[in-house]
Amino acid sequence: MRVLVINSGSSSLKYQVRETSTGEMLLSGVIEEIGSGDVPDHGAALDLVEAHLQAEFGGDPGLEAVGHRVVHGGERFSEPVLIDYEITRAIERLAPLAPLHNPAHALGIRAIMRKWPKLPQVAVFDTAFHRTLPEHAWRYAVPNELYTEHGVRRYGFHGTSAQYVSVHAAALLGIPDDRFDGIIAHLGNGASITAIKGGRSIDTSMGYTPLAGLVMGTRSGDVDPSVLTQLMIRGEYTAEQLDSMLNKESGLKGIAGSSDMRAVIARAAEGDEEAELALTIAAYRVQKYIGGYHVAVGGAQAIVFTAGIGENSWQFRERVCSGLGAIGVKLDRIANVEKSREPRVISTPDSAIAILVVPTDEEAAIATQTAELVEEAAAAAESLQDQAQT
Numbered sequence: 001m002r003v004l005v006i007n008s009g010s011s012s013l014k015y016q017v018r019e020t021s022t023g024e025m026l027l028s029g030v031i032e033e034i035g036s037g038d039v040p041d042h043g044a045a046l047d048l049v050e051a052h053l054q055a056e057f058g059g060d061p062g063l064e065a066v067g068h069r070v071v072h073g074g075e076r077f078s079e080p081v082l083i084d085y086e087i088t089r090a091i092e093r094l095a096p097l098a099p100l101h102n103p104a105h106a107l108g109i110r111a112i113m114r115k116w117p118k119l120p121q122v123a124v125f126d127t128a129f130h131r132t133l134p135e136h137a138w139r140y141a142v143p144n145e146l147y148t149e150h151g152v153r154r155y156g157f158h159g160t161s162a163q164y165v166s167v168h169a170a171a172l173l174g175i176p177d178d179r180f181d182g183i184i185a186h187l188g189n190g191a192s193i194t195a196i197k198g199g200r201s202i203d204t205s206m207g208y209t210p211l212a213g214l215v216m217g218t219r220s221g222d223v224d225p226s227v228l229t230q231l232m233i234r235g236e237y238t239a240e241q242l243d244s245m246l247n248k249e250s251g252l253k254g255i256a257g258s259s260d261m262r263a264v265i266a267r268a269a270e271g272d273e274e275a276e277l278a279l280t281i282a283a284y285r286v287q288k289y290i291g292g293y294h295v296a297v298g299g300a301q302a303i304v305f306t307a308g309i310g311e312n313s314w315q316f317r318e319r320v321c322s323g324l325g326a327i328g329v330k331l332d333r334i335a336n337v338e339k340s341r342e343p344r345v346i347s348t349p350d351s352a353i354a355i356l357v358v359p360t361d362e363e364a365a366i367a368t369q370t371a372e373l374v375e376e377a378a379a380a381a382e383s384l385q386d387q388a389q390t
């Protein structure tokens with residue numbers, strides 16, 4: 001099935017066309033500066049996408065479905081859904097939980113409804129895979145009303161990636177995906193780590209928002225919440241300033257001055273102490289989560305590295321694994337430095353836990369889930385029609 005995968009942000013729209021029968025990526029692009037004079041709105045952005053498709057595929061681009069990356073599915077969505085007006089409203093109503101993302105997704109969905117009203121659209125939620133977390137992992141120890149009245153709980157993100165990588169890791173180990181117990185370290189600009197038990201997510205480091213957990217490019221990850229309240233009480237910073245600092249000025253950037261892992265590693269290699277410290281803190285945070293999740297899953301079969309840093313930085317993988325000797329991890333230093341785009345094992349045969357690198361592909365996962373749902377819905381409609389005729 002030819003699927004248009006859309007990641008609709010407030011000022012940008014990323015897109016890919018995927019052929020799900022072969023897994024091929026046929027085309028990709030990004031429209032930026034939506035809201036500016038040239039591209040006034042998401043409808044205008046979609047006109048540009050259409051022009052690109054027509055230039056590539058001719059008059060009829062042959063699209064059969066659209067799959068949307070949707071950041072927040074709240075408590076309601078535990079799997080992909082076919083989009084209609086009610087679902088679009090539901091995505092919008094989750095705006096308080098994802099103010100930068102969900103309203104922008106709804107704009108993209110509506111623009112497609114107007115341009116291609118017959119094309120089925122599917123929402124694939126970044127939070128959905130984490131709907132299997134047990135309550136003790138998703139509840140915070142705060143007064144109940146914060147949960148019941150304000151929806152304050154751990155939601156987790158990067159779920160589409162964690163699920164995709166988990167299935168491919170199980171395949172690499174030669175075990176069914178519902179028997180896989182492991183830890184997925186998604187280390188990119190945004191970074192999170194997920195504990196998988198029997199193929200399901202049972203804990204994850206991001207929380208109510210994607211700020212919690214690991215040290216990221218510009219995000220702090222875990223900090224004592226009193227840091228914020230104290231600085232506000234003392235009147236030294238406003239809530240908005242602190243929100244911006246923790247999301248945009250912290251992490252690698254806050255300590256080493258750059259959010260780009262390649263630059264930080266290069267500077268550390270030249271002896272820069274701040275860069276070295278940033279790497280040490282970031283790697284230590286990953287190690288702590290791995291130790292905790294190894295216990296949570298009852299003994300991991302594998303630790304899996306993915307995303308920009310996880311897939312490409314042998315140096316960062318080596319730093320993380322060098323602190324995991326206590327749980328029997330043995331990195332194969334030669335396999336670790338070999339470059340490849342394929343899923344692979346980088347631990348020694350006698351390592352107690354396999355160390356894997358599995359490239360993630362969120363667009364492929366969204367396209368596949370979209371095609372499956374659209375095919376299911378078509379089959380269900382056909383069988384209803386058959387029943388009505390008999």
Ligand code: AMP
Binds near residue numbers: 188189217261262314
């Ligand atoms: P992502 O958000 O998944 O695209 O990941 C972006 C991060 O991956 C940035 O910090 C990049 O510096 C990092 N990255 C990409 N390629 C490499 C590489 N070869 N070595 C180290 N870090 C890399």
